[in-house]
Amino acid sequence: MNIIMSLRSKKYFLSLLYTISTFFVVVSILLSLFLYFSFKSFGIDLINRSSQKLLSQISNNVDFIDSYVKNNNAALFSNLNATQLMYDDNINIYDTLRNINSLNNFVKSTPFIYSVYAYNGNLNRFYVAGSENNILDSDTFYDKEMIKLFESHGDESSNLPIARRLQLPHTSSSAYMDVYTYFISEARSNHSVKNGLVLNVNIDWIFNKLIKNQNDTASTVMLLNPEGVVVGHSKSKLFLNNLSEQSYVKKIMSYSQASGYFVDVLDGEKSVVVYSTIANLNWKIINVIPYRTIAQSIDKVKSITLTICLLIFAAGLALSYVISRRLYLPVGILRQKVESLLNKHSSPVELTNEFQYIENNISNVMDLLLSLSKFKNSNLNLLKQELLQSILNGKTPVVNRLKELNVRFAPQSQFIVVLFKIDFFEDFQINRSEEERALLRFALTNISNEIFAEHFHCESLDSGADHTISIISTDRDPNALHAELKILIRKIMDVNQSYFNISVSSFISEHCDSLTEIHDRYKKAQSYSLSRIRFGHSCIISHRDLLSNETEKVDISDHRISELLEALKNVRKDQVEKIFADIIQKLFLYDYNNIMFTLSHVTSSIFITLNHIERNSTVKFEIDYKSFHETIMKLETLEQIREAFFTFFDYIVTTLNTHKDKDKRYHEMIGTVTLYIQNHYMDKNLFQNAIADMLKISPVTLGKAFREITGETLVDYIKDVRLSKAKEYLRDTNYSIDEIIEEIGWGNKKYFSTIFKQNFGVTPMEYRFKSSQDKM
DSSP, rough: HHHHHHHOOOHHHHHHHHHHHHHHHHHHHHHHHHHHOOOOOOOOHHHHHHHHHHHHHHHHHHHHHHHHHHHHHHHHSSSHHHHHHOOSOOOOOHHHHHHHHHHHHHHHHSEEEEEEEEEETTTTTEEEEEOOOOEEEETTSSSSSHHHHHHHHTTTTTSSSSEEEEEOOOOOTTTTEEEEEEEEEEEEETTOEEEEEEEEEEEEHHHHHTTTTTTOOOOOOEEETTTTTTEEESSSGGGGOOTTSSHHHHHHHOOSSSEEEEEEEEEEEEEEEEEEETTTTTTTEEEEEEEEHHHHHHHHHHHHHHHHHHHHHHHHHHHHHHHHHHHHHHHHHHHHHHHHTTTTSSSOOOOOSHHHHHHHHHHHHHHHHHHHHHHOOOOHHHHHHHHHEEEEEEHHOHHHHHHTTTTSSTTTTTTEEEEEEEHHHHHHHHOOHHHHHHHHHHHHHHHHHHHHHSSEEEEEEOOSEEEEEEEEESOOOOOGGHHHHHHHHHHHHHHHHHHHHHOOEEOOOOBBGGGGGHHHHHHHHHGGGGGHHOOOHHHHHHHHHHHOOOOOOOOOOOOHHHHHHHHHHTOOOOHHHHHHHHHHHTTSOOHHHHHHHHHHHHHHHHHHHHHHHHTTTTTOOOOHHHHHHHHHHHOOOOOOHHHHHHHHHHHHHHHHHHHHHHHHHHHHHHHHHHHHHHHHHHTTOHHHHHHHHHHHHHHHHHHHHHHHHHOOOOHHHHHHHHHHHHHHHHHHHEEEHHHHHHHHOSSOGGHHHHHHHHHHHHHHHHHHHHHHHHHH
């Protein structure tokens, strides 16, 4: 009973116990759910990674076989054994058998190639090697589908493998083999096949080799072309079936990712579908794994997760009680002390919890402390700053308000506005934090107040930007204070430089007779600050100084700018710097707006010239007008601007000189290359790679340099030299076409006449005949 009463009095303890226990219960449930779904996802991800590895191996192997077959098909097409069978109309039986035997040896050396056909269109005859060695006319040829392919693709070759079922020779109609067919053919003008070469690849051999290491016999692996047709399957019964209407195939075809996985129902069974893409064929590789293969491990995860949940829940309850007691201990002690003090003055009141009890008893004390704090924390300085800012903004203050805030000047005196502008402001912003900048401006206002206060009434304020303002109030004649005021300002600037390493420039307005005119004098001081571009950093400028240094209407002619641009194009750095220094010297006589306009004009003219140079050469300047113009506009003095332009000119000159040196080296190298080609055109191994190896440079660099200098590719130049030499042999000798081809180093005899006619408009024999007619 006593324990229950004790707990009822400890309401905060019970609240803590309930809250912490609830927290542990929720955490236990959430953690269990998280572990369960994480392990479940991990199991599927593990299967996906394993399948992706298998699919990647299949993809790589299919890529390799596809490339291998295409390359060998192209090589066989130009092979002497195959070309004799395809082109020779009078081949004897000995050569025929020898050539077929050579093709058969090729088939035997490549286990996944089932058979090779060489088709002679003139004889309408197929020469078969591999599955059987045979010579068959089209009428008796057993592969009727291949004849149809030739008829439908007579004037083109198959870039992609054609999946089909090949009827085996000398067997029943149900005996077939799944193959990929690659073929190259040539067509006559009527699109009929002139000749062709066919390679049939054994799909079953490929598939058995690719998936023989797969441990999961329940899964199914298949290849689909872009139309959703099965072009390869671990269960061959689906070969050439169109699965595009299957839900899982539609999903795969709609996904933009090249690979991935998802869970779907296939043939009434929940399965994990993993897919990947063979990029060069645009085929999809799909591995379908029954979900039951991972169900056992997921059930085990359920049991483990439930056990973990129960353990965490039990530990959480025990820990909740311990934590609640530790947290309640200081609260209980505090309550006992408050009660001991309260018993001396009043009886305790029953409240919701211990904190409310303690709060009610100390609230009066807190109210008293807050009241005292309001009196202590004065806002006089902030209010004064706001009043001075309103005066600068053109608002007329109430006189009584000036006295209330202890503003140290009389409304009837004369006023002068002094503006202190921070030099190198961009560096000031970059190198210092916002808090540091505010402190340094505050220090500048304090220094100004202390030094001016020895001679005048003064109030200073921070603009919050790149300057501070001091408003000086005096009864003395302002015209007689000019020299004294400059001395005090210089002292302020020196102190600020010495202690804080901050350079400032100062600008003094004309005097005014009332507070309402201070706004106008502040605006004039701001306009005077623009003259810093001519007078430089740490200057002290007043209205008198500007009157004695009136700007002139000096004209920098376009002819002078043209001379600058011409010197820049001719890479005469000394002359460029001399001309620009003369332009800067004249700008010292300009006002701010004309200086900025002239600099913009010069900058735009320079960049127009640079763009012209880039368009008419291969040189590239890695700088843009906008960024450079913005940089110039941020500079504060003409001296800084001159140094920035000199650096810019140095970059331009260095870039142009580097390009000239490179261009000279390229011309010398190309001269050597053209001379070498003229002397070695008869070498059949005269290729771009061989010349690059001789010069000890990369073929890409050589090709790029040759194209930049001559305007044509190196391959075209070698071809033109050889064709030119061929014309000389045709005109001046009695060599046969074959002999001329050997003399000029031409590699492919078959296309010589075609290329010759494309270049000169006539065949070699027509050119020889025309040349002989001209001689006569």
